[in-house]
Amino acid sequence: MKKADRTKKGMIFNIQKFSVNDGPGIRTVVFFKGCPLHCAWCANPESQYSEMQVLWNMEKCVRCHHCMEICPKKAITFFSNEIKINPYICNGCQKCIEECPARALQAEGEEKTVQGVLDVVLQDKVFYEESGGGITLSGGEMLYQPDFALQLLLAAKEEGLHTCCETTGFLKTELFAKIIEQVDYILFDMKHWNSKKHKEGTGIYNELILSNMTYAVKVGKKVLPRIPVIPGFNDSLEDAIQFAATLRNIGITTCQLLPFHQFGENKYDLLGKHYAYKHQPSLHKEDLEEYKDTFIKNGIKAFF
Incomplete structure (x- = not known):
């Protein structure tokens, strides 16, 4: 295997330690800056632009x-x-x-080398070993900086770390395949089952995303789709039925539902950006029980 280039630089906006919600065990999450999607409800709007x-x-x-x-x-x-x-x-x-x-x-936003990121991540290696955790690449979108993501994953593997990513999957399949070869567990963001609606909410169509999700499953990667449930966008029971059908066709039996929240609302003011969901109440698990049950009735084990 080719050795990682630990001098490779990338733009990140946060390194979060002791995360237990972004893959198995205790993890350190590296948040990449830059994203090809521009979701109207994005909780990390500072991640969309790729520079400081x-x-x-x-x-x-x-x-x-x-x-x-x-x-x-x-x-x-x-x-x-x-x-x-x-x-x-x-x-x-x-x-x-x-x-x-x-x-x-x-x-x-801060430019760091692969080694600079690993110096932080490896501080907690003992916790990864005890809990089955490791490093998770998130964002933004790690695929927006494919070379940096690949080198960081290669270096993590050289250090014996379990690797995970949260991704939209929007990248040419040839490059996507090369990167996820180094990923043990994929948290796959799934915004909508319908391509036209997907473009309305995110700015891009979803054919490539679903194709790459299918590829990841076919090559044996552990894939967990994550669906942000957004009011008026993908929260109807018909949406739940169609999401379930799409996942079954891909060969996936489990997904995670993420109720809409307002944790990132203040960031839009800091960036001077308009926020389309400014006055939208958050959703809670109890609001989505019927939605979740619809997945289950249609062959998909959904959980929060």
Whole structure:
């Protein structure tokens, strides 16, 4: 097996230790920046753009305009009493963050090498060994940085770690196959069974996603589909029936349901982005019992 390039760099926005919800055992989750999908309900909107971003806290800001004055790229503007930061113009110098008198700006996203990530992950290796855990690549979308993801997975394998990923599966199958060869357990995001509806909610069609899910099952990978249940998008009983039929056709018998929540709502304000689900109440398990039972009646063991 080719040795991992541990000098390979990638953009991440968080490394979360002691996770018990992202694969078996105790895990460290590495969150990649960048995603080909732009889900209207995304709980990590800071993960969608692949480069470092500057977040603005409106409650701390004193509207002194100093950030606008010193920005070398003129990426910062002031409109309707709000600071707007254009990530496509910003060069990531972070001068505005350093000089903000109210500490109202912060960086989201950090470039790290494969070895730099592993140095953090391996700190808890003893917990992985005792619990059957390991490393999980999440995001954003790890497939949006395929070279970095592959090298990190290869390096994790060299260290004897169990590997897991949470993925949308949106990548050319040839590359997808190469990457998941190094993955022991796949948490496969499934947004909708219908391609047209999938595009309405995420910006892309789902044929490639379902094709790659089918491929992963056929080559013997352990795959757990995860379905975020979104009000007005995929939460009808007919949706449950069609999800179940799609999963059966692929050869999957179990899925996890993720009730819609508002944990990421505040991040849209920090990014200055519109949030389509701002006033939508969260869903709870008790709201979705009939939905879950519909999966079960149609041959799929669904759980929360």
